[in-house]
């Protein structure tokens with residue numbers, strides 16, 4: 001067999017595994033794997049420095065399949081390269097990530113070949129994709145990380161981080177706004193380790209793209225400042241390789257490759273049709289297609305002799321050599337730069353450096369107090385100095401969010417200053433969310449920030465953070481009616497409820513400056529969970545912690561802040577954020593009137609729900625039924641804590657444009673109103 005024949009055999013193995021898997025599952029997307037098999041073959045077997053024996057080696061090239069519906073492309077190459085499985089503790093499990101059996105059970109329960117690529121479920125998947133556009137946007141975060149890591153850790157003679165990021169995407173990704181946001185920023189930042197390949201097949205689900213998508217995509221990317229290349233035939237492996245070689249030589253710009261392809265390539269009746277996108281070909285068509293490929297018509301899940309060896313001789317050997325070379329380099333690096341080497345190692349395992357929480361502020365009691373966002377800025381500036389790889393920024397609201405790192409040397413991340421720790425995402429919240437994910441997937445402790453109301457624009461990426469179990473951080477300020485005169489367009493109502501509904505996401509709404517600090521202390525120790533912080537715009541009284549309980553209770557999600565004199569309450573006021581001090585004010589009045597009241601500060605439902613029952617019952621004794629929750633947000637969900645007999649003082653409508661004081665009066669967030677509700681409740 002000639003080498004060309006071997007290459008064709010390998011490409012057709014990817015195609016037929018994809019076809020057979022979709023056919024067996026009776027669902028899935030065969031057409032794009034059939035078209036892009038040569039591309040993925042080329043990137044994996046000829047280009048990428050990726051060692052299948054160690055899929056988490058830090059300087060590996062990254063591959064992102066943004067058109068995640070074509071997941072069979074990934075399952076095929078992960079299988080054919082015998083990529084190994086690793087667990088959440090980064091241990092190699094000594095067996096393949098995707099077995100042929102997994103592929104036979106494509107899209108079935110527990111198979112490591114699920115419908116779409118899932119990070120954390122299948123080793124070798126660099127990011128979860130499926131929601132179109134997320135993958136390419138995440139790849140921009142990976143490319144920012146590459147620049148930052150190279151700047152900090154590379155030294156003369158020690159290129160510790162010089163990897164490239166390859167992202168493959170389809171028309172859907174190109175249509176989604178998030179991709180435009182991310183591409184615009186990538187061009188501005190001159191991210192030349194980034195290469196996107198657009199599968200220009202003119203087909204989406206509803207038909208030919210002449211019904212929806214007729215813009216000049218290449219011109220758009222030229223305008224973004226990208227290096228734009230075109231390969232006119234997706235089957236031309238030499239041209240693909242050549243285009244990628246041009247990418248590798250291009251400095252100062254990311255590269256965009258337009259790849260003209262035929263969806264369902266080789267299928268006599270389905271090629272170039274929308275049916276090839278998301279339906280099995282059907283038994284007859286499968287046979288005809290295999291005949292076209294010169295494949296045995298009745299063979300299923302066939303990996304012909306020599307194909308595994310062919311991948312072992314390509315990516316296998318190249319990846320192993322690259323990793324070995326890097327490992328030797330890193331050993332020498334550790335001798336010369338032990339501190340930096342230690343950082344790299346800690347970061348890889350998502351550990352914190354010694355002394356990460358030293359100098360965190362503690363705020364004295366102060367009735368005038370300090371805004372949540374102000375306290376956050378102080379804590380963040382301390383943490384960013386203690387944790388070198390903690391970095392991030394805001395979507396153009398830094399001065400309001402107080403996320404700017406202002407200490408000497410923090411710097412701005414720009415094309416010519418890639419060591420800066422202040423990222424400027426621009427007004428691109430959705431891309432920001434994905435970029436934070438990309439940073440985190442690169443083991444940087446990344447954060448993003450905007451007003452809480454605009455978290456809506458980032459939610460799909462935050463949801464993926466939770467699905468991927470990434471320790472990302474989203475710092476949202478102007479968390480409630482504090483935005484006052486800006487009115488209902490700027491006042492979040494349903495946002496807390498919606499974040500609380502995302503599985504695995506930690507939502508925290510601290511009640512005063514010391515709770516803000518404790519929230520950060522908690523979040524920084526998370527290794528596999530994202531966190532959302534909702535912080536006040538306006539000053540909140542700093543509670544006297546000699547009189548009330550310590551803010552360290554934040555780590556339990558909810559805690560008894562102020563209690564009835566005999567610790568035997570007849571009434572419980574539960575509050576978060578700006579309503580904690582309101583509850584305390586009402587509590588003081590009630591206690592003075594002889595009501596046995598307790599105040600529970602509840603910054604996080606999620607954390608509280610994970611405490612042992614004993615603790616939960618000690619905070620909210622089951623026999624105390626008179627409970628009132630107070631929160632300047634949708635009342636949705638509070639029944640679970642106040643029960644049938646309780647009340648919720650919250651929002652049942654949108655807010656309004658007025659000074660905060662008037663809004664507090666209009667919507668009932670005043671001590672007297674709380675007291676009146678208590679009296680009504682206690683009869």
Ligand SMILES: Cc1ncc(C[n+]2csc(CCOP(=O)(O)OP(=O)(O)O)c2C)c(N)n1
Nearest residue numbers: 032130131132170171172173203204205277
């Ligand atoms: C955000 C988002 N919207 C909609 C979908 C549903 N969807 C999956 S694939 C697809 C069509 C994608 O067309 P294209 O990217 O051109 O992929 P091709 O069929 O060419 O592979 C759609 C609408 C999705 N996965 N994500």
Ligand SMILES: [Mg+2]
Nearest residue numbers: 171201203204
């Ligand atoms: Mg398409």
